[in-house]
Amino acid sequence: MKFASLIVALSFSSLALADDVQVAVGANFNAPMKIIAADFEKDTGHKAVVSLGTVGKFFAQIKSGAPFEVLISSDKETPDRLVAEGLAIESTRRTYAYGRLVLWSAKPNYVDAKGEVLKKGAFKHLALANPKLAVYGAAGQEALKHMGVLDAVQSRIVLAENITQAHQFISTGNAELGFVALSQIVGKDGGIASGSAWVLPADLYPQIKQDAIVLNLGRDKPAAKALVDYLKTPKARAVIKAYGYELD
Amino acid sequence: MLNPSDFGAIWLTLKLAGLTTLILLVVGTPLAWWLARTRSRLKGPIGAVVALPIVLPPTVLGFYLLIIMGPNGPVGQFTQWAGMGLLPFTFGGLVVASVFYSLPFVVQPIQNAFEALGDRPLEAAATLGARPIDAFFSVAVPLAKPGFLTATVLGFAHTVGEFGVVLMIGGNIPDKTRVVSVQIYDHVEALEYAQAHWLAGGMVIFSFLVLAALYTLNPTGKKK
Incomplete structure (x- = not known):
């Protein structure tokens, strides 16, 4: 009984301010994203629901109407293509890391x-x-x-x-x-x-610029924008740096 | 249209499926015979092991094969000791994996056919002076022919359709481990849908024809 009322209380309290964000994350960012998602939930009340995979696959899925609201990409080309296809919002794009x-x-x-x-x-x-x-x-x-x-x-x-x-x-x-x-x-x-x-020294391969962007489905969702912006906060940047990425 | 690497993948797939089916018929027949005739308490557990690949996701099989056949796994240590190197990323490794993966599809139809025989034909053969091994080859095997046909076709077709295990232990090497299903996956992932259609459509037609031929030539249910 107590447990049930706790659940009810919790779900009502989160309903008011918090939201779930469906986010597609490139495989290389798995480990830091776990920490960042936990911090993000603690700091904003929003919950990032993470799907891991290759960005090429995500591109095809998003094109076919997959329910993602944010893409944390392993490259900048996939966000480029999504913007060109009218599936993502250019003004929300942030470069959150340079891969090594x-x-x-x-x-x-x-x-x-x-x-x-x-x-x-x-x-x-x-x-x-x-x-x-x-x-x-x-x-x-x-x-x-x-x-x-x-x-x-x-x-x-x-x-x-x-x-x-x-x-x-x-x-x-x-x-x-x-x-x-x-x-x-x-x-x-x-x-x-x-x-x-x-x-590897940086001159041996083309720079791996990793961009995050809000997708069309996340357009009217403050939590989606909040997640992309959260990647640029000092707290998130410290995590990203600790995992060996370069920052700008 | 199909390009040379598609044809390479098709040839490799047929080779893999053919070899796997052959091995399974040799290994699976005595196993099916034992399972059909035994009263041992081990019948349940062994039958369950044979059936495992039907219910386990290919990721489980692939994951454990990668570990068992790796340098620190028991099979890997044996193959290294025997001078064969390691099995993952080789055609031989795919054959071993496929034998496990398609085992139930060969053993179970043969086992069912043997069980359907009952004891009488063999008792009759024994009365006429046939030794058990004679009775097996001249009575049991011919009578179980529909079971062998089903086993051969299903074993072959199921190996052609294998994907998850190959993806996990194959390493996608042209002409060695890049089979048709992996080639299709690559085309789809790279958004080369036109090329994917040629292979994927071909796979659907092939599988349909094989199964249609099996069920037409070898109707189950009504035994003469």
Whole structure:
């Protein structure tokens, strides 16, 4: 009885000020988004309901009427396309982070500080998110090209559907190394949580500019705008930075 | 139209399904025979293990195969010890995964056919002096032919339709692990809908024809 009345009281109290926001989040931003969503709920009373995935898939789903109100994208191209199709609101767009690419192995001392392992390593499998579908995959491919090793490693590349799966291929040891986002492997102290990694210099791949934007369905929803703006607050920026992203 | 990588995927899929079906007929027949005839208390648990792939989502199978066949898993340690390397991201790995994945679709129809035989034909064969192994090949197998036909067609078609497990352990390598279902997924994800239609439509027609042929040639229910 007490419990039931508590539920009733809670649902009424939140009805007045708080709202749910359906938000699509690019796979690389999974870990920081958990913290930011919790802070966002604490600070504003709004609840961010998160769906994780590849932004290419989100684009197709949003085009087909998926019920998302905000997109926290892994790139800037997908928001570009959504705006061009009239599915998102340009004035709400914010660049919340610049992504950083790492070459990572679950084995300690496997990846060296200059990525020489790509030229000399006797690895059998190099995991890469599908460059056709994922920004970090495309960035990895560009870096390989830039280093002049793409042809040499091409036959050893295993493609993952997104960087979450690339991480899985590497962490289970099935691929000796591969490209992931720094945010996926960063530890509590800001270093690498496990294994060995090389954070690629920025001149090896095109900048990964990550934009968030309110979608058409969120147009009249203050909570949607609030979430996108919340990503620019000092509190959220501190979280984003702790996960190894660059900020502007 | 279909491009060369689509044809590569089709050929790879047919090779995978053919090899998997062959292995399953060899391994599945004695297993089905045992399940059909045994009074052992193990019949329940073993039958359940065979049926697991029907109810488990492919993500569960794929996830555990990735771990078991990985460098720290028991199968992975064995294959490395045997000098075969690791199975994920190889065609051999897909065959192993497909054998598990399609196991019930081959074992169960054969098992049902053996169970439907009853004891009498075999007793008659024994009375006429046939050894059990003779009775099996000259009496049981011919009588269970419709079961074998169903098993072959379903095992093949189900392997052609495999997706989730391959996605999780395949690594999407052209001509090694990029089967038709993964190729379709790539086309759809990259918004190449026209190319996706050719393959996806072809898959629908293929599956329909195979199943229609099976149910026409091999009607169940009315036994002569």
